[in-house]
Amino acid sequence: MTRRTWIGLASTALGLASTALVLVVVLAYLNLATNVVSLPERLALMLAFAIGPVAIVGVLEIYRELAPGSPGPMLRVGTVFLVIAFALLNLMLVVQQSIFIPYLETMRGTTDEALKDSMRLVFQGVNQVQLGIDVSFDIFYSLGLVLVSLVLIRTTRFGMVLGIYGAVVATGLLILNMATFPTPPAEAGLFDLGPYTGLWWLVLILGGITGRRRGKRHQAQPDPAA
Numbered sequence: 001m002t003r004r005t006w007i008g009l010a011s012t013a014l015g016l017a018s019t020a021l022v023l024v025v026v027l028a029y030l031n032l033a034t035n036v037v038s039l040p041e042r043l044a045l046m047l048a049f050a051i052g053p054v055a056i057v058g059v060l061e062i063y064r065e066l067a068p069g070s071p072g073p074m075l076r077v078g079t080v081f082l083v084i085a086f087a088l089l090n091l092m093l094v095v096q097q098s099i100f101i102p103y104l105e106t107m108r109g110t111t112d113e114a115l116k117d118s119m120r121l122v123f124q125g126v127n128q129v130q131l132g133i134d135v136s137f138d139i140f141y142s143l144g145l146v147l148v149s150l151v152l153i154r155t156t157r158f159g160m161v162l163g164i165y166g167a168v169v170a171t172g173l174l175i176l177n178m179a180t181f182p183t184p185p186a187e188a189g190l191f192d193l194g195p196y197t198g199l200w201w202l203v204l205i206l207g208g209i210t211g212r213r214r215g216k217r218h219q220a221q222p223d224p225a226a
Contacts, residue, residue: 045097052090056083062148062204070151078147085141092133099126131184135177138194142174145197158207166200169193 063079103123107116149166152159173193180188 048093048097049090051093052086055086055089058201058205059083059086066148066151066155069155074147075151078144078151081140081144081147085137085144088133088137088140092130092137095133096130099123099130128182131182134184135181138173138177141197142170142177145170145200146174149200162200162203162207166197169196169200173197 059079059082063075066075103119106119110116146167149163149170152163152166154160155163173196176185176190176193179185180190184192186192
């Protein structure tokens with residue numbers, strides 16, 4: 001087996017591993033938003049904290065794939081916005097759990113009602129910090145998703161459908177968050193469109209996997225004119 005073959009196999013394996021990791025993280029995000037599956041606390045925490053860093057790698061990979069056909073600033077700005085968004089998401093989740101974990105441990109470990117009342121008041125105040133960071137995430141995330149979706153619209157038929165979906169859902173997410181600020185839309189009696197953007201990522205990843213397989217099959221077919 002030649003050196004070039006080894007490099008090709010390693011590159012393919014790395015690509016599959018990174019795609020699988022991004023897919024797992026997207027599913028973890030969807031589960032975090034919907035709480036469909038109850039996971040062990042530490043595992044759920046590790047997956048939640050992995051969402052931001054892994055998503056940034058995925059965003060850069062999307063940029064690499066789309067950049068040759070999109071020389072304008074729209075893709076670059078959308079990519080920067082999404083990188084900022086997922087850094088903010090990681091910050092929000094770490095701050096959120098730094099607030100939630102000690103609060104819940106204290107509430108479970110005491111029967112002193114006065115202490116519980118005091119803890120509730122403190123929690124209401126400090127919890128606004130992570131909610132504010134969450135809104136910052138939603139702003140950059142929505143704008144970045146809209147811009148990347150607009151780039152997708154100009155690619156293939158699949159990209160056009162996915163791009164329209166992403167642009168509409170991300171715009172709705174931004175509008176709802178601005179309309180109910182500082183209260184999250186779900187707590188204001190509306191609904192959270194975040195999980196629906198998670199579906200956008202899921203379809204994009206699965207579509208990319210399918211497209212790569214078709215490309216490899218096409219390259220493997222002998223040229224009839226040869």
